[in-house]
Amino acid sequence: MMKKKIERKRGLSILLVVLTTLTLTLGGCSSKKADDSSTDANGQTADASSEVNGEAGSEDGTVSAEDLSQITIGIPQDIDSMDPHLAKSAGTREILFNVYEGLVKPDADGNLQPAIASDYTISDDGKTYTFTLRDGVKFHDGSTVTVEDVKYSIERNAGTDGSDPLISAFSNIESVETPDESTIVLTLKEANTEFLAYMIVSIIPASNEDPEGNPIGTGPYKFVSRSPQENVILTKFDDYWGDAAYIKDITLKVVANSDSIVMELEGGSLDMYARVTSAQVSQLSDKFDVYEGTMNLVQALYLNNAKEPFNNVQVRQALCYAIDPQTIMDFVSDGKGTEIGSSMFPSFGKYFDESLNDTYNQDIAKAKELLAEAGYPNGFDFTITVPSNYTQHVDTAQVLVEQFKEIGVNATIQEVEWNTWLDDVYTNRNFQSTVVGVDASTLTAYALLSRYGSDAHNNFINFSDADYDAALAAAVKATDDAEKTAKYKECEKILSEKAANVYIQDLPEFVVLNKNYTGYTFYPLYAQDFAKIKPAQ
Amino acid sequence: MRYILKKVLSMVLTLFVVSLCVFLAFSLIPGDPVTRMFGTEATPELIAQYREKMGLNDPLLVRYFRWFTSFIQGDMGTSYDYKIPVAGMIAEKIPITLTLAIMSFVIMVLISIPLGIYIAKHENGIMDHIISILNQIIMSIPPFFSGILITFFFGVILRVFKPGGFVSYTKDFGAFIKYLILPAVAIALPKAAMATKLLRGSVIEEAGKDYTRTAYSRGNTTNAVLYLHVLKNAMIPVVTFMGMALADMVAGSIVIEQVFGIPGISRILLTSINNRDYPVVEAIIMGIAIMVLVINLLVDIIYRIIDPRIEVEE
Numbered sequence: 105m106m107k108k109k110i111e112r113k114r115g116l117s118i119l120l121v122v123l124t125t126l127t128l129t130l131g132g133c134s135s136k137k138a139d140d141s142s143t144d145a146n147g148q149t150a151d152a153s154s155e156v157n158g159e160a161g162s163e164d165g166t167v168s169a170e171d172l173s174q175i176t177i178g179i180p181q182d183i184d185s186m187d188p189h190l191a192k193s194a195g196t197r198e199i200l201f202n203v204y205e206g207l208v209k210p211d212a213d214g215n216l217q218p219a220i221a222s223d224y225t226i227s228d229d230g231k232t233y234t235f236t237l238r239d240g241v242k243f244h245d246g247s248t249v250t251v252e253d254v255k256y257s258i259e260r261n262a263g264t265d266g267s268d269p270l271i272s273a274f275s276n277i278e279s280v281e282t283p284d285e286s287t288i289v290l291t292l293k294e295a296n297t298e299f300l301a302y303m304i305v306s307i308i309p310a311s312n313e314d315p316e317g318n319p320i321g322t323g324p325y326k327f328v329s330r331s332p333q334e335n336v337i338l339t340k341f342d343d344y345w346g347d348a349a350y351i352k353d354i355t356l357k358v359v360a361n362s363d364s365i366v367m368e369l370e371g372g373s374l375d376m377y378a379r380v381t382s383a384q385v386s387q388l389s390d391k392f393d394v395y396e397g398t399m400n401l402v403q404a405l406y407l408n409n410a411k412e413p414f415n416n417v418q419v420r421q422a423l424c425y426a427i428d429p430q431t432i433m434d435f436v437s438d439g440k441g442t443e444i445g446s447s448m449f450p451s452f453g454k455y456f457d458e459s460l461n462d463t464y465n466q467d468i469a470k471a472k473e474l475l476a477e478a479g480y481p482n483g484f485d486f487t488i489t490v491p492s493n494y495t496q497h498v499d500t501a502q503v504l505v506e507q508f509k510e511i512g513v514n515a516t517i518q519e520v521e522w523n524t525w526l527d528d529v530y531t532n533r534n535f536q537s538t539v540v541g542v543d544a545s546t547l548t549a550y551a552l553l554s555r556y557g558s559d560a561h562n563n564f565i566n567f568s569d570a571d572y573d574a575a576l577a578a579a580v581k582a583t584d585d586a587e588k589t590a591k592y593k594e595c596e597k598i599l600s601e602k603a604a605n606v607y608i609q610d611l612p613e614f615v616v617l618n619k620n621y622t623g624y625t626f627y628p629l630y631a632q633d634f635a636k637i638k639p640a641q
Numbered sequence: 642m643r644y645i646l647k648k649v650l651s652m653v654l655t656l657f658v659v660s661l662c663v664f665l666a667f668s669l670i671p672g673d674p675v676t677r678m679f680g681t682e683a684t685p686e687l688i689a690q691y692r693e694k695m696g697l698n699d700p701l702l703v704r705y706f707r708w709f710t711s712f713i714q715g716d717m718g719t720s721y722d723y724k725i726p727v728a729g730m731i732a733e734k735i736p737i738t739l740t741l742a743i744m745s746f747v748i749m750v751l752i753s754i755p756l757g758i759y760i761a762k763h764e765n766g767i768m769d770h771i772i773s774i775l776n777q778i779i780m781s782i783p784p785f786f787s788g789i790l791i792t793f794f795f796g797v798i799l800r801v802f803k804p805g806g807f808v809s810y811t812k813d814f815g816a817f818i819k820y821l822i823l824p825a826v827a828i829a830l831p832k833a834a835m836a837t838k839l840l841r842g843s844v845i846e847e848a849g850k851d852y853t854r855t856a857y858s859r860g861n862t863t864n865a866v867l868y869l870h871v872l873k874n875a876m877i878p879v880v881t882f883m884g885m886a887l888a889d890m891v892a893g894s895i896v897i898e899q900v901f902g903i904p905g906i907s908r909i910l911l912t913s914i915n916n917r918d919y920p921v922v923e924a925i926i927m928g929i930a931i932m933v934l935v936i937n938l939l940v941d942i943i944y945r946i947i948d949p950r951i952e953v954e955e
Contacts, residue, residue, distance in 0.1 A: 182912065184678070187724075190678075190724075192679050192682050193680060267690060268684070268690050272682075316725070317725065331733060331809070332720075332723055332730055332904075332909060333904045333908045333912055334809070334904035335904075358904065359902065360902065360904075360908055361899055361902060364792075364902055367797065367804045367805065368806075371797075371800075371804045371806065372803065373804065373805040374805070521672070521915070522915075523673070523676070523677050523916075523917060524672055526672070526676050526683075527672055527673060527676055528671065530681060531676055531688075542681075545682070561685060562684075
């Protein structure tokens, strides 16, 4: 009898394993927030959290909070690659900013400054870019950067070996020549005066066969070690050509549970965390400074312009009249945020057109009128698909649902996991509408606006407008800066007037830094400049 | 000999079924490692190129058998996400999760056996009642919740514990163990409560049997009867339970590692599922399955030691 019982229990436990396995795998679809987030589509690297990896504070028992030669920074998810050319997520790029550099690099004002190149000239026709290599720039392994390394790095992204270019814009590269030991000449197939912005592409040594396992760059910090889902450790590079960093050792700690961010900051396990929510800010003690910036992304209710009823411009305009961005900001982030009226945000300076914020001001009567004209006098039902890991977007969608009720439109929120969003919404374009933030991978208006060209591969909203295509083509071709700017602004205006999407805001970004440190600097694109952080005294 | 052969065969079969289930489950859920890898910068060409490169275009069964054959040869493949060998990645994390599970197990044993015997010996005493009530409460609190309470109480109020202050075992072993104590307690508590209850019931049941009366009639003292005769028999269901509990503790650590911010196997498992990193998920699940099977085998062997009458062979 007893034997039987035991047998049965054993069988049960095997069944248990199989079931646990299945539950885990299948449950994977819906579980877990922070880890999977962040790529460019959502500028905001989600709500992650970080837990400092105890090393920071208690490594050898004597290191106390007073030791300011090191800092522990929480990151929401592990970096996806140490190879700068394969790293895709925004959260990874902003960290690798410290390890790698391009011929030029952006400064905090959004201007491109010479980096590995000491100087450059662009031909008047916008086809030839000539770079002069800066003298004696060292790689982290001690070798000197040569023009061969530059040529290799650019060609690796351009896919000149027959593979597809890792950066699609690089398919425009005709050739990379190195006439002498300090000159690189880049020739384009078609004129593009904005191409300099792409020259932030990381320069890596041609001789390094394992950029993933043995990352070598030229930045102010060099790679020490990493442990998956645990941490990435960087240390100051002493032979850096530019302004030396202040802090010697940096531990980037993966914080998988966003609920523990505040506790870990207060408990001393973390010194810094970028992108906390306004609710988390309110829980922090005065041991911390909160830096406020913007996330540099276009948050909107993106509408599938090819699907009913959003293939009707009047319906799209009606939705634009139905909403009030300020109400959304009040609800989502205590009123912080910057209203936008098209696919452009203020950090882009001259390209941003504030007047487009007023293309539509909340007007319920007008919205109902447009709906009636479009043949929906009683409104309609539709679905808003939101990646569940982005709290701010989910919150925004909730306010939108309420605002659309006013005009008789019933929206239902469908929360999906990030991978599902990438597949269904972004890649297969099988959706009605979605709330996300779209950011720019380079400091060009092109990066934000090219995706709305009728046949752009990343035109996930299926926007199609002949005038827009013409204006975009003219903007790309223009070599005169004023003309170029004017054409891009025309593009923005078309997006706004045709109500391609229901534009909302550029989300606010809160960075928490322990008061022992200072100097956090915001950039107009994804970059966390650790070299500027210094001890407060 | 026949027994061992049978056992090994059934283990292999179980592992085969488990691994196939994981593979099939992955083919059912949306999401793809390549689209995930390039995110919003994916182009159809890049996706096609990398799918080909990673062998994802082959039919499911072909991929499965390719994975299976290399797995039995000891090659767990390369992580899609980290682009490093899975074996090394997991080897680095196993000590963390295993230490946590073993610590939980030890805590469970240390609490439940003495306590179970004590309250069985003093059946219906005050302590028996108090502990039984406490047991009932502790059993109904899931570890993730007690984990949060523990973090809050010891970390935020008493400040004897630094939330998120995990220290890697390679850095400082003492601090590593110290950090794991509270998470281990969180995992162990409900299991200890169950084991205590089980042992109490089992001892009381055995104490009422004929052989116990015989033992007493031969002039043995209470303690001698308890420790020499009753306990041995009473331990059998408890050992079964503890074997299962050990397997369950590894599963339980999945939640607890999240709550306490411990970067062990579980976190890798969860992120790999999210990232559709099949090689890593397969390897970890197989590891857990093997472990459970081995624990079962050990439990069988322990039965024989406790009670030679139990035939393990069927």
